[in-house]
Amino acid sequence: MRRRLLAILLLFLDASLFAGVSDMRDDQHRGMGVRGIALSDSYGTMFANPASLVFNPGSISASLWVTDNGYVNEPASGLMLSFCGKRMGFTLEQTTEFTKREDNLYNALKYTYLRMDWAYNWKRLSFGLSLNAQTAMKRTSIEIDAGRELTDLAVQTFFSRYETKPNSTKVTAALGAMLDMDWFTIGVVSDQFAEASDEGSLEFSGKDLYENLCFGFSLYSPTFNHRSQLNLFKAGVSMELIHPFQDASTLRGGIDLKMQMLSDAQIDFMAGWQQPFSTDELFGMDWTEATQSIGVLVTLQGWRINAYAEFPAKLYEGDGSARDVQTTVSFSFSR
Secondary structure (H helix, E strand, O other): OHHHHHHHHHHHHHHHHHOOOOOOOOOOOHHHOOOOOOOOOOHHHHHOOHHHHHHOOOEEEEEEEEEEOOOOOOOEEEEEEEEEOOOEEEEEEEEEEEEEEEOOEEEEEEEEEEEEEEEEEEOOEEEEEEEEEEEEEEEEEEEOOOOOHHHHHHHHHHOOOOEEOOOOOEEEEEEEEEEEOOOEEEEEEEEEEEEEEOOOOOEEOHHHHHHOEEEEEEEEOOOEOOOOOEOOEEEEEEEEEEOOOOOEEEEEEEEEEEEEEEOOEEEEEEEEEEEEEEHHHOOOOOHHHOEEEEEEEEEEOOEEEEEEEEEEHHHHHOOOOHHHOEEEEEEEEEO
């Protein structure tokens, strides 16, 4: 077990040159285009809804994302480790993202996240609380030589000194609830009801609790048949309403077709849709502002390889370019 974890860490240090910023989201379901508010089939759903923690206890997990919308266009690196018990979860993440200013010149931001999740359940009903602290450091006018992009990025990421970014430290709190019936799940979460910064004390706000509410539900076909045998195919659909009480809201939906060869050997084919809208124009949504996603997830004995792409729907009308397509490959291990 120790050798496996050591191998994972070494792999991450090598491959994280391409990693994308995770922003503490469940990576497994991004191909579906949803956050995972009403999903509970992996440890990572606690990032969307801390109440899901009780359904995936006792795991040690590590994750890596590989993201770019062009070769070394706006690269980033990151590493996440999670330790989850029956009631509590602890996650540590550090990411570095580069923003291109002009040819061969970049600005860089390095974020450190520390998150603690707590959950309690009564039968199939669960409640969760999360505390998320973050801080940032920065560097400017970094020169990356053409032809040596990867080695230069490695040096600038791991061996260069960063300075603290002013007013970048903050702590936020979130609440969530979930009703999990195996085939049908309902989730609700307020992803920020309290906030504290390095310039003030912790502030609780009923308005923030209300305005940051998100809702979701999911439907999945049975994992096993009437003979208690594993079904070869398992299909699911998930829908989410993100911040419906704010001026700018998002409707998310996705489908998942899972091929189950063994209980720990599966392939998922996913597709999703994200549609922004305003409450004033609920029935006048512009579909060209939407984002579509597709993805494939391979799971084998705790290892996951997830490849997905997100692109604007305006590409169907010939508006946009290949750089508007963001492709991602993620690697994770959970035991």
